Amino acid sequence: MDLSALTDRRLVLAPGDAGYDDELAGFQTGYAQRPDLVFTATSTDDVVAAVTYAADAGLPIGVQATGHGLPDASAGGVLISTRRLDEVVVDPAARTARVGAGVRWGQVVAAAAEHGLAPLNGSAPSVGAVSYTLGGGLGVLAREFGYAADHVRSLDVVTADGAVRHVTADSEPELFWGLLGGGANLGVVTALEIGLVPVTRLYGGALAFDGREVDPGAVLRAYTAWTETVPDEVTSSLAALVYPDLPMLPEALRGRYLLTVRVAYTGAAAEGERLVAPLRAIGPAHEDSLRELPYTESHTIHSDPDFPHAYYGESRMLGALDGDALERILALTGPAADRMHVVQLNHLGGALARPAANAVPHRDAQWLLRILSPLNGAGGTETAENTAGADRAVLRELYAGAFGEVAPHVLGRSLNFTFAGGDRPEGLYDAETHKRLAGLKVTYDPANLFRRNYNVR
Incomplete structure (x- = not known):
């Protein structure tokens, strides 16, 4: 795949390039990330280009928004930085918000509050809303409303074949099930539509x-x-x-x-x-x-x-x-x-x-x-x-x-x-859940491109 167009727009960074180290900097400073290329995505099309390039080259893919939950140190491969996908759009009538992959919870809380609503955010406003939710999301109001993942209406995701999918519980129920709780194992989620609650x-x-x-x-x-x-x-x-x-x-x-x-x-x-x-x-x-x-x-x-x-x-x-x-x-x-x-x-x-x-x-x-x-x-x-x-x-x-x-x-x-490094999936899922996720891996990511995470193999 020809990367010249993205390189000309300074959307692809290699070691030694200006901005490479800054793009890798995140909240967790204990694990070194030294990918061959960093794709600084500003749109879903940029994410598609990154996934397609990695698939063609057979390179592992990592995804980073805020860098709170890095699984381990790593070298080589492709890192997709989603921090610029930071749009929040609230629909007060539907009590929903569309949240980009780079959005932090503080942004969602502020945007929802203008309409007398609240998201099911965690305790830290600097945490990425999407990655938090893909891991389940144990929030401030968890015992009353459940996990943040329980309130997702839809997901936009780029899978390993480069396809852009709008996933709901009706359109692709098994993929919808696996994305919510499966972390970054099945693709790059570029946006979520989440339900909001009437709490002020x-x-x-x-x-x-x-x-x-x-x-x-x-x-x-x-x-x-x-x-x-x-x-x-x-x-x-x-x-x-x-x-x-x-x-x-x-x-x-x-x-x-x-x-x-x-x-x-x-x-x-x-x-x-x-x-x-x-x-x-x-x-x-x-x-x-x-x-x-x-x-x-x-x-x-x-x-x-x-x-x-x-x-x-x-x-x-x-x-x-x-x-x-x-x-x-x-x-x-x-x-x-x-x-x-x-x-x-x-x-x-x-x-x-x-x-x-x-x-x-x-x-x-x-x-x-x-x-x-x-x-x-x-x-x-x-x-x-x-x-x-x-x-x-x-x-x-x-x-x-x-x-x-x-x-x-x-x-x-x-x-x-889980911040212990080593990308060990043991114990993260019960046996039946792990089996279903592994089956989804075979369907949507058979080459295991998305493995810079707590990887379900």
Whole structure:
């Protein structure tokens, strides 16, 4: 395939070209990406050209919008950068939004809010809306409305044969099923049409306890007991971490070991106050930001970091809880650890357990357990990559011990919260879902071009 037209428009970049490194830069800095060519797509036609070129040359394809969920370091092949496909169009009458592949959730939240609506976004406004949704999408309102993937009306996708397909549950039901939950395995999704919900405000925020002043085990037990009493309209999580003693952090956080309960509730503020009263009774709070807030401020509930950095992380979907095992995990990752680890426990159930026409698995899980750790070394140089590789080995051993504590209750892993490198698909899907996805691979990507991901082979 002749790339001269795209090259003349500076839409194809090779190592050494001006802009090559900038195009590869993303949120995750721990894994080096050094493709032979980067296609900087500004239209669906550019994506078709990239896929056709890669297919003709037999090259693997990776896709990147914001770079939050890179599966691993890689060299060679083709990377399709979709960040410029960033159009958002809201249809207030239909309560839908058309979202381009490069759109971040903050853009969708702002556009929907103008019409008294909200998307089923995650906790971080900088995350790409499309890639998040293709992985399932566990959002701020998840227990009330389910996964973001459950609310997709249609997808525009370029498959390995270079065809542009408008896919709905009626037009191509099996492909529709596999795209939603299958990540980037079946093609390059250039746009989604998603359903919106009539939410303009929340009762929510964070309630943090100092783990050196309040028993961490007591906080954990009180939180998990509390979740048994709340309605599906309450979505919550518990996070535990030791903040480093660094000057760039607020004085109130430096060196603190905080256990923070994050809450989002769509009901009335007065009822929200009643619901959280047992949490406030746990003990003196280091921080209490529970309040009524506009949905446009929903990201402040979690206050996720918004700057690029190197990280390693894994997850387990749990069918039940073992409180003693969780306390041992907190001890392993808390103040006695040699670095900061973020442990998060998400309460699932509610609408997340309802069946849907997509490949999002493990719907019988009651909890999601996540651990995320800063990664020493960044993937931009060979020396840094070697450092990061050695550090990943250390973290892999620690995580094996931590997740081993809850092994009897593990149903699998979560695609959206797997940052461990190695593109391992094990545990991401149950056996039947994996079999169906593998069958779709044979049909739509028999050469496995789309393998720079958590690859279903």
